[in-house]
Amino acid sequence: MRPGVGQARPLATSMQVQPGSNEPAIEEGRKQMRKTLFGMDLAANRREFLKGTVGAGILLVGLSAARAQTEQGGTPVTGGHLKLGLDGGSTTDTLDPAGYISAFAFVLARSFGDHLVESDPVTGKPVPSIAESWESSDNAKTWTFKIRNDVEFHNGKKLTVDDVVKTLQRHSDEKSRSGALGFLKAIASIEGHGNELVVKLSESNVDLPLIFTAYHLVIQPNGGYDNPSEGIGTGPYKLVNFEPGVRALFEKNKNDWRERGHVDSFEIIVMNDATARTAAITAGKVHFVNSIGAKTVPLLKRVAGLQILDTPSRGHFTMPMQVDKAPFDNADLRLALKYAVDREAILKTALGGYGTIGNDFPINATYPYFPADIEQRAYDPDKAAFHFKKSGHDGPVVLRTADGIFSGAVDTALLFQESAKKAGIKVDVKREPADGYWTNVWRATPFCLSYYGSRLTQDLMYATEHLSDSPANETNFNRPDFDKIIKEARSEADDAKRAELYHAAAVMVRDEGGSIIPVFNNYLNAAGKRLKGYIHDVGNDMSNGYIASRVWLEA
Amino acid sequence: MSAQEETVSGQPGNQMSAARRGAPAPAAGRAARSKNSLGYLIARRMALGIALLFAASMLIFGGVEALPGDFATTYLGQEATPQAVANIREELGLDRPMTERYLSWLGGILQGDFGTSWSNHNSVGEQIWKRLSDSLLLAGVSALISIPLAIGLGMIAVLYRNRIPDKVISILSLAAISLPEFFIGYLLIQFFTVQLGISEFPATVYDGMSLGERLSAIVLPVATLVTVVLAHMMRMTRSAILNVMSSAYVETAELKGLSALRIIAEHAAPNAVAPVVTVIALNLAALVVGVVVVEVVFVYPGIGQYMVDAVTVRDMPVVQGCGLLFAAIYIVLNMVADIVSILANPRLRHPR
Numbered sequence: 001m002r003p004g005v006g007q008a009r010p011l012a013t014s015m016q017v018q019p020g021s022n023e024p025a026i027e028e029g030r031k032q033m034r035k036t037l038f039g040m041d042l043a044a045n046r047r048e049f050l051k052g053t054v055g056a057g058i059l060l061v062g063l064s065a066a067r068a069q070t071e072q073g074g075t076p077v078t079g080g081h082l083k084l085g086l087d088g089g090s091t092t093d094t095l096d097p098a099g100y101i102s103a104f105a106f107v108l109a110r111s112f113g114d115h116l117v118e119s120d121p122v123t124g125k126p127v128p129s130i131a132e133s134w135e136s137s138d139n140a141k142t143w144t145f146k147i148r149n150d151v152e153f154h155n156g157k158k159l160t161v162d163d164v165v166k167t168l169q170r171h172s173d174e175k176s177r178s179g180a181l182g183f184l185k186a187i188a189s190i191e192g193h194g195n196e197l198v199v200k201l202s203e204s205n206v207d208l209p210l211i212f213t214a215y216h217l218v219i220q221p222n223g224g225y226d227n228p229s230e231g232i233g234t235g236p237y238k239l240v241n242f243e244p245g246v247r248a249l250f251e252k253n254k255n256d257w258r259e260r261g262h263v264d265s266f267e268i269i270v271m272n273d274a275t276a277r278t279a280a281i282t283a284g285k286v287h288f289v290n291s292i293g294a295k296t297v298p299l300l301k302r303v304a305g306l307q308i309l310d311t312p313s314r315g316h317f318t319m320p321m322q323v324d325k326a327p328f329d330n331a332d333l334r335l336a337l338k339y340a341v342d343r344e345a346i347l348k349t350a351l352g353g354y355g356t357i358g359n360d361f362p363i364n365a366t367y368p369y370f371p372a373d374i375e376q377r378a379y380d381p382d383k384a385a386f387h388f389k390k391s392g393h394d395g396p397v398v399l400r401t402a403d404g405i406f407s408g409a410v411d412t413a414l415l416f417q418e419s420a421k422k423a424g425i426k427v428d429v430k431r432e433p434a435d436g437y438w439t440n441v442w443r444a445t446p447f448c449l450s451y452y453g454s455r456l457t458q459d460l461m462y463a464t465e466h467l468s469d470s471p472a473n474e475t476n477f478n479r480p481d482f483d484k485i486i487k488e489a490r491s492e493a494d495d496a497k498r499a500e501l502y503h504a505a506a507v508m509v510r511d512e513g514g515s516i517i518p519v520f521n522n523y524l525n526a527a528g529k530r531l532k533g534y535i536h537d538v539g540n541d542m543s544n545g546y547i548a549s550r551v552w553l554e555a
Numbered sequence: 556m557s558a559q560e561e562t563v564s565g566q567p568g569n570q571m572s573a574a575r576r577g578a579p580a581p582a583a584g585r586a587a588r589s590k591n592s593l594g595y596l597i598a599r600r601m602a603l604g605i606a607l608l609f610a611a612s613m614l615i616f617g618g619v620e621a622l623p624g625d626f627a628t629t630y631l632g633q634e635a636t637p638q639a640v641a642n643i644r645e646e647l648g649l650d651r652p653m654t655e656r657y658l659s660w661l662g663g664i665l666q667g668d669f670g671t672s673w674s675n676h677n678s679v680g681e682q683i684w685k686r687l688s689d690s691l692l693l694a695g696v697s698a699l700i701s702i703p704l705a706i707g708l709g710m711i712a713v714l715y716r717n718r719i720p721d722k723v724i725s726i727l728s729l730a731a732i733s734l735p736e737f738f739i740g741y742l743l744i745q746f747f748t749v750q751l752g753i754s755e756f757p758a759t760v761y762d763g764m765s766l767g768e769r770l771s772a773i774v775l776p777v778a779t780l781v782t783v784v785l786a787h788m789m790r791m792t793r794s795a796i797l798n799v800m801s802s803a804y805v806e807t808a809e810l811k812g813l814s815a816l817r818i819i820a821e822h823a824a825p826n827a828v829a830p831v832v833t834v835i836a837l838n839l840a841a842l843v844v845g846v847v848v849v850e851v852v853f854v855y856p857g858i859g860q861y862m863v864d865a866v867t868v869r870d871m872p873v874v875q876g877c878g879l880l881f882a883a884i885y886i887v888l889n890m891v892a893d894i895v896s897i898l899a900n901p902r903l904r905h906p907r
Contacts, residue, residue: 085854086756091864092674099675175642178681229676244675245864246856247761269759273851275741276757277671280854283748285756435624471636472837 011503089270091245096228110545113218113233121537126209159194166223180216236261261550294352303528314454320474332391339384342419350408358517376479384423396426404434468489475514670872681823689856694842697833709792728786757854795827834894
């Protein structure tokens, strides 16, 4: 079972993502956005990486992890104390995995806890962890996971199948406040048989192992029913001290059930101020900081020895047009606006070039089954003007945005206004307060700025953004034929057929849906020169949360 | 504040000692005396303070209520499904009317129960206490350094009035007062941490740190705070003493041949106490409750940060608890300033 993510350390080191790519622009770190970014999230499998700009150059990575060995490689060094300065922690943070919502909690969960399944950092495929193997039957409706019997919690208690069952039950309970509840709705029953976990679903889902990589699903003693916030897990590091909104201290778990983790101890210091993070990493007071602004990257590059860690992400900006509300119930008007977006300009200005161009469907090359052959929609004022005229719409279009819902939200709206003007379309940009934006503006008005973070699979991304019954279906897209395609893909075990279905879904959303998706942002982090072994994980930011157990400090 | 104005404006041309002038005429009788006794005044101020606290708590509650979105919607953010929102509202009792929620919170406070945070279920009282003690450390050290420094520099400025030391002090303090505090913070970080590498950063303090470690961690934020409040207090000291110095009794003292230092220390300073104490009190309050920006810049886990985090998600018990505490600190410090002013200047016991 060695290909486990946690121990992939000597393998893929850097995915060879260069300068000139992109980053997650979420630095303003509002609670809402943290929720979006990390609330659902993560992994999937991917071979190709969209590189550079127009989604043209495709870089084959990952075929073999060994190949990805790069400048960050070398022989791991054991020992030392690692310091991470992270944005996103808050005094309102909890140790209960059900309530995790921040970058801070994400790294915390991945360090002290283990999950049933992990995902490969390069391919995104599910790999064993607490579950050493699994199989499905009944058309992916019944799943059997074999649970390891040599795993011990930090309190010395042995991990049993019952702990796993209880964990899943607690998160999937209807009344649960768990951030993972949304993915677990199809679970009909959870049972333990000997050393096996049997999960029955109400509908087929071939992605179930990947769903179990969700970072909320930390396996806890008795599933966390006794004390969800005790911070006891089976992970590579033990939680020694936790002060919400301040810091968390960890030490190596000497009784770890597998070999992983290089540093003896590490701490996460909450640093919500971008300048404080920059100062700390520049002065060498921490080894790693997350979420650096695209605009500071050129300055940081001048600092000797500083590494900029730039990783493609699944997060994307959207401008949802509600397809059932006038004037956006007019397909020509929607098309006109899609052609009126200058994606290059948004990438350059709002993201400083650290991202990739979107094609009006919510999937990029970091997801498996990415339909790479769909033609890239480009800025075309003539076509925009043509469709605008054909739509018969008269007068301005109102676009709502707010400063601080995510970084780049206002820039994007203004750039759109500018590029639409050249096509003869007048866009009124209306600024709303960021407070309450997700309740009062998003989904409540027909055209606004919005953002989606990383999801574990294509299925979950579409299920969130475009399925007719999703509460986050921001365009009110309601197409039974689309819903059917997504459900079919969910139960399709054949890779080729599945890819076909996702291709059809993407085309439908791109051409008939209400989403304008101009750009995907990159994760932008920085590390000091001593930090080595950072793995650019396709799953999510900060090496999919596993940063602390994957990196080492060179003397 | 009224104390300060009266002292300053009440001076001109008055040759008698302030105390004597303020003494009640014997005819005014006992009633006036008991009504104006110090105890009565203090009791009245305290009653007023409590009423103010009450009003402040209502204002805070109303203010947070008026913000768009409640805890359920802001906490869930983009994932606020109607069902999830309803679950949280029901769990926290947000569906009850506003007055009822306010009264039940008030009931808890009267029994000393600050409640638990809605987001992480920690005890608000415990958290406030912990955060407050961190903030007090920062504020206390800053005050210990800045107050004597401000008064000393103020006196030096007066002593060398319109000469070079006075001008240097004035220019520097004006410069310090003009720079925003976060900018001073960044300058200090840039110079001492990034360039010279001699100071600690971030200034995060946590359990298990010794006092020495804490003190070394907070050097830069303290320096920032001292810079910010020093100028204000120093200038007030200087102008208050100068004001007194221009009065006739100081002139008399000068004519008597007393040394400049003695005139300042014995005759001018006691009469300048009231305005100085007022400005010190205000600055102390600002040090405790108003340092959010400095806390953020230096990654210091103080109470300001705690409240800001809570406001972001509308975590009402925390916001209310912190708000009440801030109001209490302001009110108490102002009260102390008033009382000290009254002690220093008995005329103030007899408002006209």
